[in-house]
Structure formats: structure tokens, C-alpha cells
Amino acid sequence: MKIVAVLGDFYHKESLLKNALSDAVREIEGIELVYASRLELVDKLREKPDLVIVASENRLDPERDPDKKWLTESVERQIIDYVKQGGNWFAWHSGLAGYEENKGYVSMLGGCFTHHPDDHLKVRYDYKNDHVLSHEKASFAIMDEHYFIERVEKNTYFLESLSTYGVSDAGWTRSYGKGKICCYIPAHNEEGLMNVSVQRDLSTVIRWFK
Template sequence: MMSTFVLAIVGDYYHRKEAALQSLEEALSPYLSNGEIKLETCEHVDLLERIAEKPDVVILFTENRVNPTDDKVNMWMSEEIANAIIHYVESGGGWLAWHSGLASYGIDSKYTQMLKGYFEYHPDQHQMVQYTNPNQTDNAILSNDVSFDLLDEHYFVHCDTENTTIFLESSSVDGQSIAGWYHSYGKGKVCCLTPTHNKEGLLNPAFIEVLGKCVMWASM
């Protein structure tokens, strides 16, 4: 049996690689232990080379800003890299933009157009955020009864709701937003997931279950 090859780029200035990777490994643990999935990681500087290996799914948990606190901020996703990502997905690859994988990429960039959404802002203070399946109906990723609470950085996003399927919404004292959506793109699949920021949220069992389902959907 051929293993599903999952390539993950996780961690950036504001997000520790270790916690995100632990979350991902726990989400995929049943499939990693039986060899159904092979999980590898790389740095964003190696993405162009690694995506040429045609992984089944690529997971991006890294924002575009390399040095967000400096006076001159550099971005890593060049037009060449964006084009390679688009070609990869159009040709049948799966893409999961997770949390910071939605952040600081150009609003009009080819990458963001593929995602059909992007991070706009989050309040300064972390709040209890409730994540629920909208309309409590089954969809391709979640069953109808999903609901969990996290002390989180509440992501507010723009989403092209008419051209994607919403599977997760978020609400807190700061308002409501969309927290997860998915769609086909060419022969491939795109999934976007906004939670979560803290280690406690990343290791929350309810969130880990959702993360695993997102990866599996993108891989099929």
C-alpha cells in the first residue's frame, strides 16, 4: 500500500514550530502509526524544491512575513513560488492553509485568489472563542454536532462565501467570523482553517480531531 505523502511547513516568528507540529502529529497519529500517511516537514525556503516531489497534501502554517518586527519587512512567497503552488493544486494536489498560512499574503495575489479568503485582523486580547459547524449540518469535512471552545486569537477573515463551502464558524465577545472553508481548485482541493494560536488550543482534543479531518479531506 502506498503511503499518503503529507508535507508540512509550520512555524514562524509568532508561532512556535514545535506546538503546531505536535498538534499535526497527534491529529494524524492513527495514520502515521500504521504507515497510511508519511509526514515530512520543510522550511519555506525549500518549498519550491519539495513541492516538485508532488506530495499528496501540503500544509502551510507560516505567515508571509519573514521578519515582522523589523522596519523593512521581507516576504518569502515570490511570484515563482505562488505559481508553483497554483500549478501543484490545479494538477491534483491538496492544500491546507492553516492559521498563519492565511496571514500577510497579498490580497490580490494568485495564492490568496486560490484560497478564496484571507486573514484581516485579530483583537489584541485573546478571548474564549466558540467554534461551531454552521447550520449544524453534515458537510464533506465535519459532522453536524461539532462545537468546541478555545482561549484563542480570534481570527477575522474575508471569505468569498459564494465560491466555497463554509464548514466552521467562530464567535466571541468581539464578534463572529468564518473559521473554515473548502473547495475544489482545478483537479485539486483547498481547505482553509483559522484556529488556533496557543499551545493549549493546538493540543485541544476537539481541535485536533477537526485538523485531522481537514488533512484527510484534502488527501482524498
């Protein structure tokens, strides 16, 4: 299984995400993990990977040039075509952030990030429904950015987030054309990324795509 992973951005350290993903796939046989930048992704799509993981927001330099984004209309069309033809897409944490203007991409994902409180706080993640990704798993809590999500399509939910600021969707799957989609919200910092429940979820999601 060939996986192309696009990890990290201005606010999310690439090294932490790489470590978390590497640990999550360590015991999964037959994984070829290739890392790419956001601007390299289109070239990697031409190689028809089995799965693309994006944990990277849309803005390339949010502090100095917040209007400069990597997901152009052309790139968006190629991503949508890749999934429609049977490619698989895993949007992880910041992989849902900053894409609200990309209506086709957001529709493909089934939702997008809208905001989070400025402070990191205790967020509880509750599994829901009898989904293969939530079966017999216990709730967990970590210090995290509490992402709030806007739903735009009908999805199959397996995870919900809860904090003093409210409740939001935190994990779902859906079909899109011949491909499959998974969106997963945790986690921002190293402690959350290496949490045993987050690590287990990442492994379970990747096995679900195989």
C-alpha cells in the same frame, strides 16, 4: 500519503504546531510526514507530495524586516500550478496571514486573514452545514486569537467563529483545478492546538484529502 508541512513563524512556535500535527496524524495509516521551511517549499513541490500543509505567515522577519516575504510571484505561480494539476493544499491558522497582496494565492484559498484583536479571548467555534468535516460535531470554545477573514471566492463552509468582537469564517473547503483546498483557523496556543475538538478536526481534514 506524503505530506509536506511548513509550520511556524515569528509569532507561532514551530514545536507546538509539530506536536499538534504529529498527534493528529498518529492513528492515520499510510502517512509520510515531511517538514520543510518556507524557503524549501518549492523544492518539495517538485517531488509532487499528496498534500501540503502551511501554518506559517508570509513575513519572514516581521519585527526587523516586515517587507521581506517568502511568497514571491514565482513561488506563487508554482504553488497555483501544483494545485491546479491535482495537488492538495491545507492552509492552517497563520497560513492565511500576510498574503492579502498575493491575489492569485488568496483567490486559490478563497479568502485571507485581515486582523485579530490584540488580546487572546474565548472564541467559540460552531459547525455549520451538512459537510463531511462538520457532521455530528458539537461546538467548542478555546482561548485563541480571533482571526477575521475576508471572503474572495465561493467556498463550502463548515466552521464559524464567534467572540465578543463578532463573527467570522473559520473553516471551509473548495476545489481548485484538479486539486482540493481546505482552510482552517484554530488555533494559536498549546491549549487550543491540543484541544480534543481541534485535534479531531485536524485528523478529519487530513483524512478528507486522502
